[in-house]
Amino acid sequence: MPNLAFDTAHLLAGGLVLVSFVLLYQDRLTSLLNIYALHALVLALAVAWQADIQNAPHLYVTAALALGFKAIVIPVALRRIIERLGIHREIETVVGIGPTMLAGMALVALSMVVMLRVTAAAAPIAREDLAFALAVVLLGLLIMVTRRNAVSQVVGFMSLENGLILAATGAKGMPLVVEISVAFSVLIAFIVIGIFLFRIRERFDTVDLAALDQFRGERR
Amino acid sequence: MNDLVFVRVEWVILIPLGAAALLALLPGYRLTARLNVAAAFLTLIAALSLLFTPHPAAGTYLLVDDLNVVFIALNTFVGFTTSVFSASYVGHELETGRLTPTYLRFYHAMYQLLMCAMNVALVANNIGLMWVAIETATLTTILMVGIYRTHEALEAAWKYFILGSVGIALALFGTILVYVAAQPVIGEGLDAMVWTKLVAQAGKFDPALLNVAFIFLLLGYGTKVGLAPLHAWLPDAHAEGPTPISAVLSGLLLNVALYAVLRFKMLMAANVAAVAPGPLMVTMGLVSLIFGAFMLYRRRDIKRLFAYSSIEHMGIITFAFGMGGPLANFAGLLHMTMHSLTKSGIFFAVGHVAQAKGTQRIADIGGLTETHPWLGWSLVAGVVAIAGLPPLGIFMSEFLMVSSTFARAPLLAILLVLGLLIALGALFLRLNGLAFGEPRGHSHPVKASYGPLFAHLALVLAAGLYLPPQLVAWFQHVSQLLG
Numbered sequence: 001m002p003n004l005a006f007d008t009a010h011l012l013a014g015g016l017v018l019v020s021f022v023l024l025y026q027d028r029l030t031s032l033l034n035i036y037a038l039h040a041l042v043l044a045l046a047v048a049w050q051a052d053i054q055n056a057p058h059l060y061v062t063a064a065l066a067l068g069f070k071a072i073v074i075p076v077a078l079r080r081i082i083e084r085l086g087i088h089r090e091i092e093t094v095v096g097i098g099p100t101m102l103a104g105m106a107l108v109a110l111s112m113v114v115m116l117r118v119t120a121a122a123a124p125i126a127r128e129d130l131a132f133a134l135a136v137v138l139l140g141l142l143i144m145v146t147r148r149n150a151v152s153q154v155v156g157f158m159s160l161e162n163g164l165i166l167a168a169t170g171a172k173g174m175p176l177v178v179e180i181s182v183a184f185s186v187l188i189a190f191i192v193i194g195i196f197l198f199r200i201r202e203r204f205d206t207v208d209l210a211a212l213d214q215f216r217g218e219r220r
Numbered sequence: 221m222n223d224l225v226f227v228r229v230e231w232v233i234l235i236p237l238g239a240a241a242l243l244a245l246l247p248g249y250r251l252t253a254r255l256n257v258a259a260a261f262l263t264l265i266a267a268l269s270l271l272f273t274p275h276p277a278a279g280t281y282l283l284v285d286d287l288n289v290v291f292i293a294l295n296t297f298v299g300f301t302t303s304v305f306s307a308s309y310v311g312h313e314l315e316t317g318r319l320t321p322t323y324l325r326f327y328h329a330m331y332q333l334l335m336c337a338m339n340v341a342l343v344a345n346n347i348g349l350m351w352v353a354i355e356t357a358t359l360t361t362i363l364m365v366g367i368y369r370t371h372e373a374l375e376a377a378w379k380y381f382i383l384g385s386v387g388i389a390l391a392l393f394g395t396i397l398v399y400v401a402a403q404p405v406i407g408e409g410l411d412a413m414v415w416t417k418l419v420a421q422a423g424k425f426d427p428a429l430l431n432v433a434f435i436f437l438l439l440g441y442g443t444k445v446g447l448a449p450l451h452a453w454l455p456d457a458h459a460e461g462p463t464p465i466s467a468v469l470s471g472l473l474l475n476v477a478l479y480a481v482l483r484f485k486m487l488m489a490a491n492v493a494a495v496a497p498g499p500l501m502v503t504m505g506l507v508s509l510i511f512g513a514f515m516l517y518r519r520r521d522i523k524r525l526f527a528y529s530s531i532e533h534m535g536i537i538t539f540a541f542g543m544g545g546p547l548a549n550f551a552g553l554l555h556m557t558m559h560s561l562t563k564s565g566i567f568f569a570v571g572h573v574a575q576a577k578g579t580q581r582i583a584d585i586g587g588l589t590e591t592h593p594w595l596g597w598s599l600v601a602g603v604v605a606i607a608g609l610p611p612l613g614i615f616m617s618e619f620l621m622v623s624s625t626f627a628r629a630p631l632l633a634i635l636l637v638l639g640l641l642i643a644l645g646a647l648f649l650r651l652n653g654l655a656f657g658e659p660r661g662h663s664h665p666v667k668a669s670y671g672p673l674f675a676h677l678a679l680v681l682a683a684g685l686y687l688p689p690q691l692v693a694w695f696q697h698v699s700q701l702l703g
Contacts, residue, residue, distance in 0.1 A: 118428035122400055130400065137393060141386065153382065160389055167396045173408025174399055175348065 005053040009125055012046035013132035016166060017108060020139040023159055024104050025097045029082050029151060033075045036155050040070035043162045050169045053125075059169055066165065070158065082151055095146050107138040129170025136163030228273065229282050231266035232292060232339045235259055240332035244325065249314055252328045253307040259332055260296070260303035263339070267296035278416045283345030286698050291342050291479050294557055298471045298564050299335045301672035305568045306331070306464035308669040312575050313462070323367055327462070334360040334468065338476045347395050348413050350480060354391070354444065357473060358384045365461035376456035383453040387443025391480075394436030398487070401429040415483060422490035430487070430494045437484045438500060444477035446531050447538060448508035458527035459580065463571030466523055470530040471564035475556060478534065482541060482702065489703045501542025502632065508535025509639040516646035521580050522570055525650055526563065529606060532643050533559045539636065540621050541702065547624040549699035555617035558680055559606075562614060565676030566602040569595055572668040577661050586653055586660030595666075596655050598673050603651045605680050607644045613683035 019039045026032040044067035051059030095103075111134035119127045140160025144153050168174050239259030246252050271293060275284045284292075310327065313319040319327070334357055341353035362384065366377030395413075402412040405424045411417055422430075443450040458466040481501075488497045512532030519525040537559065540552030572595055573588060574580045588596030605612040618640060625633035 114432060118426070118432050119400070120428075121404060121426045122429070126400060130397070134393070137389065144382065144386070150378075157382075157385055157389075160386075164389060164392050164396070167393060171396055171400045172403065173412075174396070175410045175413060 006125055008049055009046070009053065010128050012042060012049055013129050013166060013170070015042045016046060016162065017132050017135045017139070020136050020143075020159055020163075021101070021104055023143055023155070024100055024139060024146075027097075029149070030079065032152055032155055033078055033082075036158065037071045037075040039159055039162055040066050040074075043166060044071060046166060047169045050129075054172055056173070062165065062169060066162070070162070074158070078151060078154075100142065100146055104139055104142055107142060108135040111135040111138055123172065126170050126172060130167055133163045133167035133170060136160070136166060139163075228266060228269055229276060229284055229343055232263060232270070232296070232343065233336055235263045235266060236332040236336035236339065240329045240336060243332055244329035247321065247325060249311065249321065249324060252325065253310065256328050256331060257300070257303045257307055260300040260335065263335060264296040264300045267292045267339075278345050278414075280410055280414055281346050281349055282343050283416060284343060285701075286694070287482075287701055288342050288479070290553065290557075290694070290698060291475060292339065294475070294560055295338055295342060295472050296335075298560055299338075299468070301675060302464050302467050302471070302564060302568075303331070305467070305571065305669055305672045306462075308667055309462070309464055309571050309575070312666065316575075318368060319462075327364060327367060330360045330364050331464075331468075334364075334473075338472060341476050342479060345415050346410075346413050347398060347415055347418070347483075350415075350483070351388075351392055351395050354441070354477065354480060355388050357476065358388060358444065361457070361461075361465065361469060361473060364465045365457045367462060368460065370460070372456075373460040376453075376460035380453040380457045383443060383450070387440045387450065389440070390436050390443070391440025394433045394440055394484075397429060397433035397436065398484075401425040401433060415487075419487055419490050422487050423492065425491055425494075427491055427493035427495075430491055434484060434488050434494070434497055435500075438481060438497070438504070441477045441480045441484075442504060445474050445481065445534050445538065446508070447504045447534065448511045448531070451508065451511075451531050454531060455524045455527040458530070459521050459523040463523070463567055463574065466527070467564040467567035467571075470527070470567065471560040474530065474534050475560060478537065478541075478556070481538075485541070486701075486703065498542045498544050501538050503542075505535045505537070505539030505542055506632070506635055506639070508532065509539065510635065510642070511535075513639045513643035513646065516643055517649070519650070520582050522574065522582050522585060522654070523567075523580055525582065526566055526570060526606075529643065529647065530559075530563060532639070533563070533606075535639075536618070536621070536636075543625060543628070543632075544703060545624070545628075546696065546699045548621060549702045550695050551617050551620035551624060553695050553698060554683075555614065555621065558613035558617055558683060561676045562602060562605045562612075562680050565673055565680070566599070566606060568669075568673040568676070569599045569602055572666050573599065576664055576666040576668075578664060579661065582650060582654065584661035587657050588655045588659075591659045591663050592666075594670060595668060598670070598677060600651065600655050601677050603647050605677070607647045608640060609644075611681070611684045613680040616684055616687075 016039065019035065019042055023032065023035050023039060026035055044063045047059055047066060048063040051057060051063060112131050115131035115134050116127060119130060137160050140156050140163055143156030143159060147153050147156060236259060239255065243252055243255060246255065270284055270289055310319060310324060314321070314324065337353045337357035337360065341350050341357065344350040344353060362377050362381050365380055366373050398418070399412050402418055402421070402425060405421050406412040406417060439450065446454040458469060485497045485501070488494050509532050512528050512535055515528045516525060516532070519528060533555070537552050537556050540548045540555060573585065573592070576592055576595065577585050579585065588599060590596070605614055608614045608618045622633055622637055625636055
């Protein structure tokens with residue numbers, strides 16, 4: 001049933017964009033991490049569905065990675081970190097929720113207009129996937145820009161990576177090399193982030209980047 | 221025979237990789253610093269052997285052609301000289317206690333891993349592999365920038381991490397789009413990511429998709445090049461990390477990212493209907509040049525000063541490649557080589573100066589030619605070279621660039637000359653205070669290694685006086701390739 005295949009892929013990719021929006025207005029770290037786990041779960045479903053309809057069993061590996069590593073391990077680890085740091089307070093966002101949501105909508109509209117126009121020749125599934133993926137990437141960027149807290153910036157970056165994986169799996173037959181490397185890069189990136197968070201905590205007892213900003217570009 | 225040659229390509233990757241593993245395990249400063257130098261030297265030999273053997277046929281993952289051989293030779297040469305400088309530099313850092321032995325071991329392993337990743341990026345024939353390699357190189361430099369663990373170093377590393385990963389993410393999206401464009405023509409699977417096959421078939425790709433892909437790639441890799449609106453990580457990363465890393469960043473990593481942009485520019489040029497990549501690069505290059513030049517005036521930190529100078533010079537090089545045509549490409553290649561040699565040379569000098577004076581503040585450094593004549597005068601020579609005065613190599617490339625631009629687009633040439641002059645003024649203003657006049661600030665003795673510094677300056681001087689005809693012919697050939 002080609003229609004069901006298309007519709008479900010569409011639904012799951014659209015769902016990822018929707019969860020990105022939910023991430024955008026979370027103002028508590030714990031709920032932000034919960035929603036991120038949901039984000040990774042939706043990604044895992046979308047990738048698994050692509051594996052099924054493309055007859056590409058290697059994509060199940062990517063789906064399993066998204067499920068096990070991103071939806072479970074990372075949120076749990078990050079929750080431990082914030083508990084140990086004792087930061088369950090509200091996230092101060094730079095811009096208010098209203099303008100952020102408006103900017104988010106504008107970005108989604110932009111990615112639809114750009115990607116649907118230029119991919120007229122590509123297969124419909126790849127088209128929709130790419131458009132949604134770009135929307136997720138741009139929303140991830142927006143999250144990173146609007147947050148000051150190191151942990152929530154990392155969450156923004158990880159949601160951005162999820163968008164990239166959605167794009168990579170949507171492109172039919174893209175070599176496994178890339179997917180594995182993407183997964184690995186997330187892993188490495190996370191190790192890096194972990195080190196950074198610990199170092200930052202050791203030095204300043206806070207992971208709020210505003211505390212870092214007292215040093216602004218130029219040594220006096 | 222073919223197999224033999226192919227094995228040599230892999231040496232460039234395997235030697236640093238093996239050395240990285242070894243250095244991660246071995247303790248002791250003397251041994252590891254020497255091993256680091258030895259590994260870098262072997263890699264250089266392997267790279268030079270590529271110059272003198274016929275190129276092997278392009279594989280699915282690796283490729284050696286006339287373009288990347290230039291980059292590999294330059295990369296491994298500066299990698300080697302920097303490792304020699306690094307040995308004496310980290311020795312001093314250990315004595316003063318800024319680095320502990322554990323961190324030193326980590327530093328050496330990361331240094332070799334960085335060399336490995338840059339070489340992979342240069343020989344990659346697969347755009348996915350190239351992306352992975354550049355990402356790895358970025359991660360290792362982030363770790364090294366934060367190695368001193370001071371307040372400033374951590375902020376610099378964090379800034380670099382955030383901006384670098386955003387750039388790398390955009391580049392991956394661009395890479396995926398290139399694959400999507402190639403897939404209907406080449407078919408699914410690995411072949412649609414192999415660069416040689418992409419270029420051969422690029423004429424049949426969907427031009428609209430390629431356009432969007434190139435914008436993502438230019439912004440993504442452009443972040444790593446340090447082009448103007450995306451440069452914010454660069455000065456902090458240069459100023460706060462260990463000085464050998466500043467030298468490698470400025471001299472090499474920026475080039476590797478630019479190489480990636482050039483590869484995709486060639487892909488764009490192979491498709492007639494796609495938008496010309498030149499004007500985009502010209503604009504970004506000019507903005508970087510003029511912005512960098514103005515920013516030179518208000519710097520108070522000596523390493524930050526030369527970091528902004530790197531932004532300015534990467535702008536010039538991007539401008540030259542954006543103009544295109546044999547003459548401008550020639551000037552761009554020459555300028556890139558000269559800038560790598562000069563800037564890493566300057567950082568060698570600056571590293572020892574900062575150690576001798578115990579500070580990086582320009583206000584606390586003065587009269588270097590009196591207190592440390594060798595260091596002081598080499599710094600003067602380096603700044604004269606980087607400012608583009610005759611008879612040194614950068615003068616040659618800038619002269620070529622300005623004259624070829626005047627012939628084709630006089631208005632752009634005026635902007636180019638303006639940027640160059642503004643930078644020249646700023647550099648001499650600062651140099652005057654640093655090198656001449658009353659000695660200022662503390663002064664400690666320092667065991668400097670002058671070999672790498674003098675080697676770089678000598679090469680820059682030699683290139684300014686006389687370019688061997690073989691080298692000219694080689695560069696001309698590569699310029700033709702670049703279109």
